[in-house]
Amino acid sequence: MGLAKRIIPCLDVTDGRVVKGVNFLELRDAGDPVEIAKRYDDQGADELTFLDITASSDNRDLIFHIIEAVACQVFIPLTVGGGVREVEDVRRLLNAGADKVSINTTAVLNPKMVQDATARFGSQCIVVAIDAKKVDNQPFEWEVFTHGGRNPTGLDAVKWAEYMVSLGAGELLVTSMDRDGTKIGFNNQLNRAISNAVDVPLIASGGVGNLQHLVDGIILGGADAVLAASIFHYGEYTVEQAKEYMQQQGIEVRL
Amino acid sequence: MQKVDIAVVDYGMGNLRSVSKAVEHVASGKSVVVTSDPDLIQSAERVVFPGQGAMPDCMRELDARNLHEVIIDSAKNKPFFGICIGMQLLFDHSEEGDTAGLGLLKGDVKHFASDQMFDEKGNKLKVPHIGWNQVYQLQLHPLWVGVADATRFYHVHSYYVAPQDNTVTAGVTEYPSRFTSAIAHDNIFATQFHVEKSAQAGLQLLSNFVNWKP
Numbered sequence: 001m002g003l004a005k006r007i008i009p010c011l012d013v014t015d016g017r018v019v020k021g022v023n024f025l026e027l028r029d030a031g032d033p034v035e036i037a038k039r040y041d042d043q044g045a046d047e048l049t050f051l052d053i054t055a056s057s058d059n060r061d062l063i064f065h066i067i068e069a070v071a072c073q074v075f076i077p078l079t080v081g082g083g084v085r086e087v088e089d090v091r092r093l094l095n096a097g098a099d100k101v102s103i104n105t106t107a108v109l110n111p112k113m114v115q116d117a118t119a120r121f122g123s124q125c126i127v128v129a130i131d132a133k134k135v136d137n138q139p140f141e142w143e144v145f146t147h148g149g150r151n152p153t154g155l156d157a158v159k160w161a162e163y164m165v166s167l168g169a170g171e172l173l174v175t176s177m178d179r180d181g182t183k184i185g186f187n188n189q190l191n192r193a194i195s196n197a198v199d200v201p202l203i204a205s206g207g208v209g210n211l212q213h214l215v216d217g218i219i220l221g222g223a224d225a226v227l228a229a230s231i232f233h234y235g236e237y238t239v240e241q242a243k244e245y246m247q248q249q250g251i252e253v254r255l
Numbered sequence: 256m257q258k259v260d261i262a263v264v265d266y267g268m269g270n271l272r273s274v275s276k277a278v279e280h281v282a283s284g285k286s287v288v289v290t291s292d293p294d295l296i297q298s299a300e301r302v303v304f305p306g307q308g309a310m311p312d313c314m315r316e317l318d319a320r321n322l323h324e325v326i327i328d329s330a331k332n333k334p335f336f337g338i339c340i341g342m343q344l345l346f347d348h349s350e351e352g353d354t355a356g357l358g359l360l361k362g363d364v365k366h367f368a369s370d371q372m373f374d375e376k377g378n379k380l381k382v383p384h385i386g387w388n389q390v391y392q393l394q395l396h397p398l399w400v401g402v403a404d405a406t407r408f409y410h411v412h413s414y415y416v417a418p419q420d421n422t423v424t425a426g427v428t429e430y431p432s433r434f435t436s437a438i439a440h441d442n443i444f445a446t447q448f449h450v451e452k453s454a455q456a457g458l459q460l461l462s463n464f465v466n467w468k469p
Contacts, residue, residue, distance in 0.1 A: 002374065002388060002389070002429055002430065002431070003380075003384065003386050003387070003388045003410075003430060004386060004387045004388070004407060005386075006386050006387065041454070046386065046387055046409075071272060071273060071276050072276055072280075075273075075276075075277050075280070075451060075452060075453070075454055075457060075458060076409070076452055076453075076454050077409060077411075077449075077452045078273075094270055094272070095271075095272055096272065097270075097272045097273055097276060098270075099270050099273055099452060120308075121307070121308055122268075122307050122308030122309060123383065123413075124307060124308075124383060124385070124411040124412070125270070125307065170383055170385070170411075171383075171385060199369075199379075199381055199382055200381055200382070200383065201381045201383070201385050201386070202381075224381055224385070224386070225386070254387040254407045
């Protein structure tokens with residue numbers, strides 16, 4: 001027995017509500033963030049991730065209130081990402097009750113911010129999120145994209161992962177943009193390539209449609225944790241059912 | 256002067272809000288303050304000493320706030336709970352930045368040996384050690400009441416304590432070797448894992464601490 005593989009439900013939040021999109025588009029309302037967070041905690045979620053996808057700057061502060069409210073009632077690790085631009089944003093989120101902060105676009109625009117944030121708050125609370133897509137116009141297989149998947153960067157996702165770890169990233173959240181919202185499973189080749197290249201834990205994201213996909217993410221993709229949204233939001237499966245299935249397949253989980 | 260029941264020591268390092276929220280949750284009717292005021296900490300009935308980040312920074316920040324003495328005094332004289340780096344700081348020395356600790360307990364803080372990080376199947380084990388791992392209780396202690404042996408707690412760390420006197424070890428975790436993940440010594444209890452983020456089991460430990468009369 002040893003360290004359990006983690007299941008992390010992900011809550012995409014905009015204007016104070018949880019939503020879920022398909023391929024980064026077409027948002028559907030999925031409910032109140034505090035209620036959903038409590039429900040997942042009761043089901044045995046190992047952590048929760050909140051991605052703030054609020055577009056307008058007017059409503060950006062809502063995420064702090066949400067995290068404060070969740071942190072009073074849910075005592076498992078909370079990660080928050082989306083719109084984190086400065087070290088000061090990290091400090092505010094940690095003060096609101098977040099345990100980890102996920103950095104995506106800013107890491108590409110200003111890698112030094114990752115270094116500064118890990119130096120100030122420690123690697124344990126800095127997750128670098130990487131949105132990657134398979135490309136055929138580059139000398140490598142998977143390219144990093146930013147701004148919610150809109151902008152190509154010319155960066156090789158595997159090399160980028162190594163670089164981010166060298167700057168202090170404590171975990172990597174790898175989302176396959178080709179798979180996000182498609183329900184055809186994680187991109188296990190991409191995840192395996194990154195997992196083999198770095199020492200820090202990898203959280204696989206993007207594409208989960210059934211419980212076998214979670215198992216494949218760990219066994220084939222080499223992920224240390226699996227992140228999923230829609231299979232949990234719409235009640236197709238509970239976190240507990242997912243863990244029971246993973247355990248039947250020989251994966252160690254916290255039940 | 257103001258008196259408080261529980262002081263959570265603030266020296267600028269870590270998820271203080273998470274720690275104070277968890278303590279407040281189990282300490283209804285008691286006053287809980289997050290503070291860097293040495294006098295307030297001195298006045299507290301019990302002290303929670305969290306910590307995240309790098310140990311050299313933690314020691315520097317403690318000294319910058321004149322907290323060194325009051326922490327040592329609290330750890331000797333009142334119910335005292337160290338969490339993560341707050342546990343590591345109690346020891347003599349850390350390999351992390353070759354840093355001297357507070358020296359309340361004999362022993363060193365060591366990094367996971369990178370050439371030994373493989374599970375029994377030969378798979379690479381990641382560092383930091385992040386996630387829910389089992390804690391095996393090595394002694395009977397009032398803080399373990401209501402917590403089953405081998406319960407999973409949330410760990411996040413790359414360094415672990417190696418006490419010289421193994422009678423202080425109250426619990427161990429395997430990754431892949433056994434390391435000390437909880438210590439108990441007189442009025443001190445401390446954990447490498449994050450009780451404030453370990454759901455019901457962590458709240459139980461904290462609740463036991465709040466009511467502990469060593």
